[in-house]
Amino acid sequence: MKLYSYFRSSAAYRVRIALNLKELEHDIVPVNLLKSEQQGDDYLQKNVQGLLPALETEEGVLGQSLAILEWLDETTDHAPLISGNAWQKAQIRNLAYAIAVDIHPLNNLRVLKYLTNELQVTEEQKTTWYQDWITTGFDKVEKMLGDGPFCFGDTPTLADVCLIPQVYNALRFKTPMENYPKIMAIYTHCNTLKAFSDAAPEQQIDAQ
Incomplete structure (x- = not known):
């Protein structure tokens, strides 16, 4: 997996934590928000919203942090983020x-x-x-x-x-x-x- 991230992005920070908790291998791909790299053609081809983060998986790309977090939770058993009744x-x-x-x-x-x-x-x-x-x-x-x-x-x-x-x-x-x-x-x-x-x-x- 590849996580498109900016070091100060709160939403990307959430996903970084979750990937670490779940011990999932991934690469960080920096996207500089201050330079508006998220609006570049290459990135927009991956995430049409032009926002961070985006998680590139074998199934495609997810571009909303909460959706990413819930998908990670539904597809992995280790370190569940949402549990109980x-x-x-x-x-x-x-x-x-x-x-x-x-x-x-x-x-x-x-x-x-x-x-x-x-x-x-x-x-x-x-x-x-x-x-x-x-x-x-x-x-x-x-x-x-x-x-x-x-x-x-x-x-x-x-x-x-x-x-x-x-x-x-x-x-x-x-x-x-x-x-x-x-x-x-x-x-x-x-x-x-x-x-x-x-x-x-x-x-x-x-x-x-």
Whole structure:
């Protein structure tokens, strides 16, 4: 498999974690978002959406991180990301979607570029926008968490795979995190695992 990735892409970060957890062999193919390489003809032939990540498999190419993560879970037995009874699976998805659907899209690079280039907001205003949507989301996520080492139970799930990249970016944008002790405890614990630490942006071959 080939994962088309950018080191700071939160969505690609999720897939890197999952591939590592499942111990699946794969190659990383860097695509530079800052240089708009995702809009190049070669990449668009693989992923018509022109977004990252994309996972190239023997069956074809998938280009949405949540679809990739669920496909990986359905096609492999090792390190399941969504497990338990129907209610428990729904709870895992509920938290994962609260992050990947409600928080992340408002703060991805396309939105930040639009704020800067089209609306001509200042760097300070852009940071305020970013931090506001993070805290709005994390205020709710913190209340959804228990006291375990992971979001649910004693093993990483889809929720952890989505949470850790979002926390990484929150810290990158200097979002105050003192109100989120459960989130930070999970973030710290997950990063003691090699699957998470190896997927971190600074460990990638295209890290700048």
